Amino acid sequence: MSNIQHLVRNAFGRLQLVDLQGRIHDNVTPVRAHPLSAPDEGIALVGEDGHEIAWIDHLDRQPEAVRSLLQEEFASREMMPTVERVVSVSTFSTPSEWTVETDRGPTSFILKSEEDIRRLGEGRLLIASSHGIHFLVPDRFAMDRGSKKLLERFL
Template sequence: MTTQFQSLTRNAFGQLDLVDAQGVRHEGVVPVRAHPLSAPDEGIALVGRDGHECLWIERLAALEAAPRALLQEELAAREITPVVQQLVSVSTFSTPSHWHVQTDRGPTDFILKTEEDIRRLPDGRLLITSHHGLHFWVQDRLGLDRHSRRLLERFL
């Protein structure tokens, strides 16, 4: 499938409807990232209710503003990954350790089982996996406050 299509809109039920290049209407399509961690804005499939790919999008940036905004909104609603804004405290500098953090969704606590649960990603991002398997983003570790950076550096 190619990135060519006639329209992408939200229906009365809040679902995405796609009209492909041939004029076929696909109701309730769902965007799925091919590489959600390493290349989140590249390789996105729009999958129909039957589970088949209706459209392949190489890059979100290649789309016009309106469909790109719809897809970004839908992806953000489906992918709930809190972003760590501040490390408030860490119980110990060995693992397992109890972390208290402030995220974009409010304060939370989790246990870091091993240092390997902090995954370094391209462009300086970190993905931290808690003992329950919940993922936390650190979008820019150098952009954190000094106290947070010092705590985090002990584990990197």
């Protein structure tokens, strides 16, 4: 169910929503209810005052124009690199320096403790660096053999 009649970018590049009653809401912000476990389900469109204006049950059931705008908005705000390969780990105790290849290129970060690796289920992991950047491992079982071996030492 959705309360959206029309969703566009205004002249300032911010989202503008026209609800089913014809009211115009400027500077709308999409917020995922479950950003890690179900990122395309349960999206609130929130007004400047922080109150929910509209709710989207499933992103994939929205018209292409709405879906595209929301995906662009999330992509511009969300910084969660996906780890494609673990290249090296400085030591098997923490803190340790990790060198990884991500969907945004190679990088290094410090893992403060094993508790900074969170299991999300179905082989997914969320790794928090010492600087607060979260790295997503979408399926640790599908990674190359070397990466799996390094990850297992910390799980």
